[in-house]
Amino acid sequence: MLTNFADMSDVDCVIVGAGISGLIAARRLADTGLSTIVFDKGRSVGGRLATRRIGKARLDHGAQFITARSEVFSAQLADWRQRGLATIWCHGFESDDGHPRWIGVNGMNSLAKDLAEGLDVRVDHRVFSTTWEGSEWLVTCDDARSVTASTLILTAPVPQSFSFVFEMVETLPRELWTADHDRTIALLATLDGPSALTGAGARHEPSDDIAFVVDHAVKGISPIPAMTMNTSPQWSERFWDAPADEVEVALSELIAPFLGSAQIVEQQVKKWRFATPRATWSTPCWSDSDFQIVVAGDAFGGPRVEGAFLSGVAASETITEWCKRRQ
Ligand SMILES: Cc1cc2nc3c(=O)[nH]c(=O)nc-3n(C[C@H](O)[C@H](O)[C@H](O)COP(=O)(O)OP(=O)(O)OC[C@H]3O[C@@H](n4cnc5c(N)ncnc54)[C@H](O)[C@@H]3O)c2cc1C
CATH class of the missing domain: 3.90.660.10 (Polyamine Oxidase; Chain A, domain 2)
Known part of the structure; x- marks a missing residue:
């Protein structure tokens, strides 16, 4: 039997995945006054922005550095640098090519933690199913608790996301969900x-x-x-x-x-x-306004931290537009 999360009311948007794309989407939606909940199956936020401790050592074991080509992501890095969270590691490995490689001063995961600050993020919550009920989404976690939302953003790698929406959203392009x-x-x-x-x-x-x-x-x-x-x-x-x-x-x-x-x-x-x-999809996210769903992540923005970030930004802009129209 499904039960509602006791501490949760219906929200404007549920975001599946607390990697950088899901977190920046949630951050931007929260900044526009929309209510959000982010679920992640992992023990910590960050996804592939991952840092682990072994004894006294600290090791990044997903993304090792960040590069920025866009203005919007450069501004995020400048903000992190100004607050002492990010720094330039080097300008190339075998030779100096002039392009800065950025890192989190306390590991890459600390940048994701900064984005998550103040948001309602539930780690250790694997989303098990998402059901479109005609005007809202019912999102259920693997402990059988659920929440309803007007809109849904999926940011897990697409083959993983697809497993819980494929029966619902028949417009999801086949070449998207089979992308390896x-x-x-x-x-x-x-x-x-x-x-x-x-x-x-x-x-x-x-x-x-x-x-x-x-x-x-x-x-x-x-x-x-x-x-x-x-x-x-x-x-x-x-x-x-x-x-x-x-x-x-x-x-x-x-x-x-x-x-x-x-x-x-x-x-x-x-x-x-x-x-x-x-492969990288041709648009920064995929969306279907009939189902009020956006699929985002690095498969859309490009296979890098910046690509995932830009895809999350695009997802938040799509949802904001839909919510504005509804008001
Ligand atoms: C080994 C490695 C090295 C890399 N090196 C670099 C690098 O040096 N520079 C660079 O720019 N990029 C690098 N990348 C790529 C970069 O890390 C990614 O492009 C980016 O972090 C992806 O972010 P994302 O938000 O799209 O996805 P993710 O970070 O994967 O976030 C998706 C989240 O969804 C969650 N999730 C999945 N299924 C569910 C579910 N059912 N319910 C709830 N949550 C779920 C996952 O736990 C995960 O946290 C590297 C990647 C790897 C793996």
């Missing part, structure tokens, strides 16, 4: 001494097997040496279903050249099934 994502297997490791990485402390695409490798002490977010190695889509696909011990051995061999004389103290493996969308 590359996978990433990441190794997170704390070290007993400095790594062999010099300069900015990271290498971009150093081999066919590795996409990016970084020492977070050199990057400036960890008090002790700690590395993340993101493997390439091809390597990740090859090892995706391999037994855990086999993956760990293969990862240890891959990271060895970057360790120098340091030894790994502790290591963890993180698998990102929906790491990067393979």
Whole structure:
């Protein structure tokens, strides 16, 4: 039996996903006076803006840096910088190309936490189903509690979002919900001494097997040496279903050249099934005013933090327009 969230009344918009796209959408809607609730199945906000602690070490294990091309996102970075939350890490890895790479001073996840400040965000809440009831959405979480909303924004990777709207919204284009994502297997490791990485402390695409490798002490977010190695889509696909011990051995061999004389103290493996969308949709979000639904995220704005942010902004503008028309 479904029960309503006792502490929740109907809202203008439910947002599924507290990654950067969902959070900026909620932030902007709240700024225009609309009521919102954000649900995320994860233990923390941020999605792929992810930071983990292992002992004293702090490691980003999703996005490692941010670039900005648009005015609107540059303004967000300038605000974070001014408040001491973001800083420029470097201007390139193998050479200086003049383009700033930004990071969260306390890890990338701290930027998502800043956007979530003051919003009604429910983490540890997996949305299980969304039902269009003719004039509103009934959104149900996996604990069988539900809330109704005039409008809905979905920001989970599209194949995940699709699983709970496909019977409802027959206009959702097939090529959108079948769009595949590359996978990433990441190794997170704390070290007993400095790594062999010099300069900015990271290498971009150093081999066919590795996409990016970084020492977070050199990057400036960890008090002790700690590395993340993101493997390439091809390597990740090859090892995706391999037994855990086999993956760990293969990862240890891959990271060895970057360790120098340091030894790994502790290591963890993180698998990102929906790491990067393979294609970018032609518009910054997809919407259907008949169903009062917007689908957003990096599959629309482009496979980067900035792309996801811009898609969330576009989603909020669509919802604001619909709500204005209704008044
Ligand atoms: C390993 C890796 C490295 C990367 N490196 C970079 C980089 O250096 N620079 C860069 O710009 N970009 C990078 N990216 C890409 C960048 O992280 C993403 O483009 C961006 O963070 C996506 O944001 P989003 O809001 O669209 O999605 P997400 O961050 O994935 O947010 C979606 C949220 O939806 C939630 N969710 C899913 N299903 C449900 C459900 N049923 N109920 C409730 N919640 C649900 C998820 O928990 C998640 O928090 C990287 C990505 C990965 C994985």
